[in-house]
Amino acid sequence: MTEERRLTVLGATGSIGRSTLDILRHTETPVRVVALTGRDNVDALAAAAREFRAEIAVTADPARLDDLREALAGSGVEAAAGHEAVIEAASRPADWTMAAIVGSAGLAPTLAAARQGGVVALANKECLVSAGDLFLAEIARAGATLLPVDSEHNAIFQALDRDNRAALDRILLTASGGPFRDWPLARMAAATPEQAVAHPNWDMGAKISIDSATMFNKALEMIEAKHLFDVAPEQIEVVVHPQSVVHSMVGYADGSVLAQLGAPDMRHAIGYALHWPERRALPVERLDFARLARLDFEAPDETRFPALRLAREAMAAGGLAGAAFNAAKEAALEAFMARRIAFLDMAATVEATLERLAPFGPATSLEAVFEVDAEARRIADALIAAGEVGKGAVPA
DSSP states (O other): OOOOEEEEEETTTSHHHHHHHHHHHHOOSOEEEEEEEESSOHHHHHHHHHHHTOSEEEESOGGGHHHHHHHTTTSOOEEEESHHHHHHHHHSOOSEEEEOOOSGGGHHHHHHHHTTTSEEEEOOTHHHHHHHHHHHHHHHHHTOEEEEOSHHHHHHHHHOOTTOGGGEEEEEEEEOOOTTTTOOHHHHHTOOHHHHHOOSSOOOOHHHHHHHHHTHHHHHHHHHHHHHHTOOGGGEEEEEOTTOOEEEEEEETTSOEEEEEOOSOTHHHHHHHHHTTSOOOOSOOOOOHHHHOOOOOBOOOTTTOTHHHHHHHHHHHOTTHHHHHHHHHHHHHHHHHTTSSOTTHHHHHHHHHHHHHOSOOOOOSHHHHHHHHHHHHHHHHHHHHTTOSSSOOOOO
16 A cells, blocks of 8 residues: 655645645545645635645735635634745655745745655745755755656656766757737737736636746746756757747656656646655547647747856856846746736846846845845836836726
């Protein structure tokens, strides 16, 4: 009989968290849920905690603690709230942790989970983008196992020959191109948040969908791939693949390219990470190649999507540049969602912020990362407030 596994889901009410819980409903592996965390959707958090009989449920918003307690009344599930409570929940011993808290808010909890020495299924790009060297050092020190859950990095992990790294030639990250792949610059300049959220292939949260529309998600993945797979920036390529069926590819010295394919469903990567190193049946669509008929690929247009260039510049700068890059991106994204800046102003904000902050020192501590994160947000907000990064707000 398979031994019971203790599991934690950080970010249980987001799109990745919900998909993870769906996989748990279908797995034959006996599991015990230690902790579930969320933020604003307290009702969904409490419902999941009741369903899976979690030991503790935590909302990151301290003002929602009474609501969470009320929703959990009589369940026997412990309720807690606040950032420190999320970190404490992540610190509880678990065999497997899904790290799916979006943004830099997920950095400290994911580090806390890594220090337990179990498996960390990483869906939080910012851990590696903002603090890659620091995070990987903690993983190694704790003897933890890091499994990527981003569909692209999970695909690379599956296709990579880890016993013959000398044969690795390049990594090819596929990108859907988002909803604006074919839009001219003038039309992109007038794009609204509602249009940017409408991803053609994936069902994701608003922030991740907008990151896809700008290709900042791919920029973050470039930096993430550098740390995850220990490759040089020049070995990382991006190719636009509108169908989102080829999730990414690995090229080898002999010219061969291995690809991982699947329907655009995050449950593929989550299920692989949950059951690794085995492969188990998953409740996902099987590819019908005859119906697909064709798979298209094209080079990304970096004039319309400058995030890719900015990622290469951040990798070249090294150190805390990744933390500044991510923080400025998050500040710009928030401003776009609030209609304070236009769509193309997001990349301009990031570029101007990096120019103001350079040069960058090494990421020697979590405190150093958070200091640069805060300063980058301050600079980005100041640039936006002063109207120095574009043509202004988005019309309602």
